[in-house]
Amino acid sequence: MKLGGYLEPAPERLDATFAALADATRRAILARLAAGEASVMELAEPFDMTQPAISKHLKVLERAGLITVGQDAQRRPRRLDGKPLAEATVWLERYRAIWEANFQRLDGVLEELQRRPSASTRARRRTKR
Helix, strand or coil, rough: CEECCCCCCCCCHHHHHHHHHHHHHHHHHHHHCCCECCCCHHHCCCCCCCHHHHHHHHHHHHCCCCEEEECCEEEEEEEEHHHHHHHHHHHHHHHHHHHHHHHHHHHHHHHHHHHCCCCHHHHHHHCCC
């Protein structure tokens, strides 16, 4: 679907991306992979959890398309795939622009209210006359 000048990702893809990002362990794995590919054992190293638990996190990231599995002889390194993150960023940026416009309008209303004399100031002016 094309909205706001860009092709919006499928809702299921955004759902999978945000669900994967909702977990701190998975975000830490992605941060590690941003530095370069790594094996499952290397990814599991900093965490106090079993290798099967790490593998479950990796499966969620793979299903979301956030990581890919390579083939390097006996090794199957994981790599970061930035496309789903870029799509989520574009989606969020669209709403950030809307929120920013709303805040700018609110700032204008507040500035106008601050320039107007308050009801108590008007009442005092009337009583001095």
